[in-house]
Amino acid sequence: MFNCKESIHSLLEYVEGELSESQALELQEHLQACPPCVDFMKTYRATPQLARRALVNEMPSELVSKLKAFLRTKIPPK
Amino acid sequence: MSDSRVPLTQPPAAGSLPGPSVSDAAAIEDRALLDRAQVGDVEAFESLVERHKDRLFGLALRMTRSEADAAEVVQDTFLAAYQNLKRFRGEAAFGSWVHRIAANNALMRLRHQRVVEAATEELLAPEFTERGSLAEVPEVDWSRRADEKVLDEELGRAIRQGTDALPEGYREVFLLKDVEGMSYEEIAEMMGISVPAVKSRLHRARLALREKIDAFYKEV
Numbered sequence: 001m002f003n004c005k006e007s008i009h010s011l012l013e014y015v016e017g018e019l020s021e022s023q024a025l026e027l028q029e030h031l032q033a034c035p036p037c038v039d040f041m042k043t044y045r046a047t048p049q050l051a052r053r054a055l056v057n058e059m060p061s062e063l064v065s066k067l068k069a070f071l072r073t074k075i076p077p078k
Numbered sequence: 079m080s081d082s083r084v085p086l087t088q089p090p091a092a093g094s095l096p097g098p099s100v101s102d103a104a105a106i107e108d109r110a111l112l113d114r115a116q117v118g119d120v121e122a123f124e125s126l127v128e129r130h131k132d133r134l135f136g137l138a139l140r141m142t143r144s145e146a147d148a149a150e151v152v153q154d155t156f157l158a159a160y161q162n163l164k165r166f167r168g169e170a171a172f173g174s175w176v177h178r179i180a181a182n183n184a185l186m187r188l189r190h191q192r193v194v195e196a197a198t199e200e201l202l203a204p205e206f207t208e209r210g211s212l213a214e215v216p217e218v219d220w221s222r223r224a225d226e227k228v229l230d231e232e233l234g235r236a237i238r239q240g241t242d243a244l245p246e247g248y249r250e251v252f253l254l255k256d257v258e259g260m261s262y263e264e265i266a267e268m269m270g271i272s273v274p275a276v277k278s279r280l281h282r283a284r285l286a287l288r289e290k291i292d293a294f295y296k297e298v
Contacts, residue, residue, distance in 0.1 A: 003210035012281040036215040040204070046221035047288045048256035053229045054237035055257055057136035063149045064131065070153045071127065075160055077120050 002030040007037050011044050104129075108172040116163050123163070127156050130173055134180045140253050141184040143242050151187065155180040177258055182268060185250060201245060201282055202289035218295045233294060240290030244283050251276055252283035 002010070002023075007030045013019045014027055031038050059067070108129065114122035134155060138148035159166075159176050166175060205213040223233070244252060250269065254260045255276070266273045 004212040005206045005210035008204060008212075008285070012277060012284070036212050039216040039219045039221075040212065042219055042221035043216065043292065044284060044288055046224040047284050047291060048252075049224035050229070050233070050291065051237055051241060051252075051287060052257050053224070054234040055136060055140055055241060055253075056132075057139055058132050059135035059149075059152070060145070063135070063145065063152075066149065067127070067131065067153055067156070068124075071124070071156060071160075074157050075120055075123070 001033070002026045004030070004034060004037050004040075007031065007034070008040060008044075011041060015041075015045055105171050105173070109168065112163075112166070112168065112172050115160075116166070123160060126159075126172060130176055131156075133173070134176060137177060137253060137258060138180055138184050140238075140241055140257070141181070141250055142187055147184075147187055151180055151183045154183050158183075178260075178264070178268075181250075181254055181258065181260075185268060188246060188250070201248065202286040203282065204285065204289065216292060218292075220291065220295045232298075233291070236290060236294040237287070240287045243290070244286060248279045248283040248286070251279040252287070255280050256284070 007027050010019060010023060010027055014024060019027065031041065108126065111122045111126050111129075115126060131152060134152050135148055138151035138155075139145060142148050142151065155176055158179050166172075207213050223230075241249060241252065247269075251265060254265045254268070255262070260268075262273045262276050265276045269276070271279075
């Protein structure tokens with residue numbers, strides 16, 4: 001059975017279903033016996049989801065104006 | 079801590095952490111605008127710019143960590159897209175195409191800067207005891223916050239700061255995979271590293287950002 005370190009080291013491959021059957025079993029056995037690692041895994045999986053939501057940006061209006069002016073100089077209307 | 083006695087007999091399905099998806103309707107509208115732009119309709123191209131500028135800017139800003147650089151990346155990207163419109167055969171979505179151009183532009187810019195700016199950031203990671211147990215037990219299970227309708231502004235700021243603090247090479251991998259949804263192979267090719275190296279950096283970046291978010295919840 002994996003310990004916490006081995007389990008956390010294998011989390012990326014685990015959440016993507018890329019661990020071998022025997023390794024996945026060892027990790028699952030550890031998770032069954034280790035509530036902190038279950039919480040760790042849940043928050044590991046939530047991290048990219050939260051990041052996607054937090055990293056939404058709007059281009060500032062003055063930069064949008066500059067972008068449009070730049071493109072107008074490069075792309076003349078036909 | 080949450081109830082951890084949930085049976086965990088099956089690993090999650092492959093690709094369980096997908097990037098943002100573009101709705102079918104949006105992709106169809108992009109396609110129609112692209113068709114018009116490819117035969118010289120400048121207004122159609124301007125509409126494509128309008129539809130994609132914010133997401134491109136967001137990617138460029140997080141990669142370069144500079145508004146000025148990000149604005150230039152967006153400009154160069156749309157110009158390159160316009161100049162290559164006729165060669166674009168529409169096998170991928172327009173959005174995916176311009177995002178790849180922007181990512182390449184931002185990476186080139188970073189490579190240039192890296193010559194003069196040595197990376198000084200360190201990667202956070204969980205600590206373990208000599209026996210390999212977690213040294214610090216997570217106090218809060220904040221995973222459900224990912225499903226809440228409104229993201230707490232302070233949390234959002236902490237995540238943006240945490241992302242910006244990821245070292246060069248790790249931040250780009252995290253953004254391209256977990257935010258943009260690119261494949262490991264695409265990222266490896268773009269960055270000139272192996273797929274295992276991409277996975278290793280992604281894992282370490284996720285661990286580091288997870289530590290930042292965890293620290294945020296410990297403070298509130």
